[in-house]
Amino acid sequence: MGQLLKTPPEVLLRIAGYLPKQRDCLALSLVSRKLRGVGEQSLYSNIVLRLKRNAATDNLVESFYQAIRANKVRRDWVRSLSVIALGRTFSSRERKLIHRILRMLPRLLNFSFEYPTVDFVDGNPFNLRRCFSCSTPLTSSLRTFTWLHAEILDESAFRTFLRYHANIKYLAFDEDAFDVPEMGSQVLPNLESLRAPIDAVLRMLPKRRVRRIKTVINRNTPPDWKTMRDKHFESIRVFSPTIYRTDDAVALGLLESLIRRMVNLEFLDVQDETVIMPSTLKNTNVKFLRLRNLRNEFLMERFFDELPSLQCIEVQFNGSIPMRRISERFYGDGRRSRTILWEFMV
Structure with a gap:
């Protein structure tokens, strides 16, 4: 404890930043006068007000x-x-x-x-x-x-x-729950990351430099996006889509059309079982690809052979208990090395 109290305040504050829960920060603030300020500053830096079900006692x-x-x-x-x-x-x-x-x-x-x-x-x-x-x-x-x-x-x-x-810089709505209001380009001109339904995403792309997008795609998307200029998609570097229904051919066609216009796309994370082919990514600069349905080693070879910029493919699939998810990474550096990651249930 004596050595800890001699640590500079800025170092103590950085250490306290790794405490996982608010009650841990509170406990730290009660240890001594020296640590009270550090613990309180960490406690108040990230506030979560999780309301109880009974308003009378909350x-x-x-x-x-x-x-x-x-x-x-x-x-x-x-x-x-x-x-x-x-x-x-x-x-x-x-x-x-x-x-x-x-x-x-x-x-x-x-x-x-x-x-x-x-x-x-x-x-x-x-x-x-x-x-x-x-x-x-x-x-x-x-x-x-x-x-x-x-x-x-x-x-x-x-x-x-x-x-x-x-x-x-980051704006998030439910991806498929309700309509997002119309917002002209004078609103949020510095927006870089957006999570929203696909129709709202497409409305907000013009005159903004949105780099990261997470969205849900469905067949009800208005056709106005077809008149959008290619330059409206040039800023996108990270794209994380989900198709509302994986058997929806119209939504799949929309997804493929959008990806083909993202010429500077570097990271594609498809969050469902949707099939993506190398031809869809031909016009992009994709470096990292995350899929949930790719099992065929031969098809992986095709991705690396047809996409010169591609460096890594991560394939995710559900494991048996206690493993929640298994991820395998394949690299296109000539070694075809493989990394396996396990996510366990806690």
Whole structure:
């Protein structure tokens, strides 16, 4: 312990960053006066407000609000805030407090929100208009914004919220749950990573430099994408698609057409059993390929032979208990070496 207390604060803070859970950071802060600041800073850097099912006995939001209200330094420590309310809806008091909390965090980088499907009684889970006030800083620190399972009932307020947070680089919605509102190119001009339904992805590509995309593709995608210019796909480096139904030939045709237009694509991660052929990737610069259905060694040879830029193929398949998933990696460096990774159930 004596040697630990002599460690420089910045080193202690880096070590504390590896603690897996918030309660571990809390325990560290209670060890000694020397470690209190390090433990508290780690505790407040990543806040997860996971609401209990019984609103009457849940004071989590209230407790966090009072903690940062009492100590201004704690507000500066918060970099990530996740609000998870899957078992119930928000009380009116909790809504007001979350609005205040968002305004009180000047260095917040990541905001994630997960909510029951729709709150028919109270409407939008957040009235985003309340997130603006005269005390709001001139520039937003927010870089990632995740909005899951909640319908956007006030599209104007939602766009205004995103327009204010112009420095967001990562935006995530449910990939197949609801419609994402129309957003012109003046909204989120710095967007680099996007998780959303394919129709929303295609609407947001023009005049943005989106590099990473995760999406679900279905046959109901509007045909407007066919009129898009090839340059709208040039910025894409990572593409992670899922076909809503693997037997949907229309969706498969759309997927193949999109990939062929991604001339600078480097990483393709197909998240289902969809079959991808080397010819689909001919126009790309793919270096890493992750598939779930490729078992044939001869077909792997074809991928490496026909795609000069390809360096690695990772094949994933489900294993038997206790192994959850097995991954095999094959390299195209002439050695045809193989790496096997096992993911075990915990």
